[in-house]
Amino acid sequence: MNGMDSLLKAQIEYYRARAPEYDDWFLRRGRYDRGPEANADWFAEIALVRAALDAFHPEGDILELACGTGLWTEPLLGSARTITAVDAVAEVLELNRERVHSDKVRYVQADLFAWRPDALYDTVFFGFWLSHVPPTLFEAFWGMVGSALKPGGRAFFVDSQYEPASTARDHQLGDPGAGSVVRRLNDGSEFRIVKVFYRAEDLAARLQTLGWTPGIRETPHYFIYGEGDWNTR
Numbered sequence: 001m002n003g004m005d006s007l008l009k010a011q012i013e014y015y016r017a018r019a020p021e022y023d024d025w026f027l028r029r030g031r032y033d034r035g036p037e038a039n040a041d042w043f044a045e046i047a048l049v050r051a052a053l054d055a056f057h058p059e060g061d062i063l064e065l066a067c068g069t070g071l072w073t074e075p076l077l078g079s080a081r082t083i084t085a086v087d088a089v090a091e092v093l094e095l096n097r098e099r100v101h102s103d104k105v106r107y108v109q110a111d112l113f114a115w116r117p118d119a120l121y122d123t124v125f126f127g128f129w130l131s132h133v134p135p136t137l138f139e140a141f142w143g144m145v146g147s148a149l150k151p152g153g154r155a156f157f158v159d160s161q162y163e164p165a166s167t168a169r170d171h172q173l174g175d176p177g178a179g180s181v182v183r184r185l186n187d188g189s190e191f192r193i194v195k196v197f198y199r200a201e202d203l204a205a206r207l208q209t210l211g212w213t214p215g216i217r218e219t220p221h222y223f224i225y226g227e228g229d230w231n232t233r
């Protein structure tokens, strides 16, 4: 197994072990609690992204990549006809099922670096996944997203900006260009995973060269988010 394969395997192992404590990050609990002011900024910025997602109006048949515990599956459900929610980790899919409780959602357990879309979708959504795609697989990943869209279909994503207060108090973000970070769980175990930070302008320029028409924005501190149409369909 080469270095990248073992990093991607460790990434899956990390999310398997992290499943029961995953939501602490999003809800700013435990090691992710950065105090009232920073937490308030965090939740205000999540509200900005949620408002942008509402304005984007995700609808029809939605493909959610790396769906996790359902923090975004739940809000997507309101306007969806169906959701196909893909994730590599069974434990995470089970938590999603418990949170969302909907027969509109079809769950698929699959490794996204090998999986190919089995249908065409109106919307593809991925939250906090792009940063876990290694740069060498960036183009193939966006090609897969484009191949999943019906003509006129659109993609929406949200991810992390390089902001030290976004992660746990005992994590170091390291060099923004390193491409990987070490993450620790509540029991002290450590995993190295892929983490690529993008700036809106650079990401938009790269996506344009791949045939996308992107609209990408950043919140004041924590998030990068955006949408895109794929021109080549």
Ligand SMILES: C[S@@+](CC[C@H](N)C(=O)[O-])C[C@H]1O[C@@H](n2cnc3c(N)ncnc32)[C@H](O)[C@@H]1O
Pocket (backbone or CB within 6 Å): 008, 011, 012, 015, 016, 065, 066, 067, 068, 069, 070, 071, 072, 086, 087, 088, 089, 092, 110, 111, 112, 113, 126, 127, 128, 129, 132
């Ligand atoms: C940062 S979490 C994002 C979860 C969710 N989208 C959210 O925003 O809360 C990354 C997710 O990717 C999943 N994952 C990791 N490696 C994967 C792979 N190779 N294929 C599919 N899913 C993977 C993990 O299980 C985890 O649920």
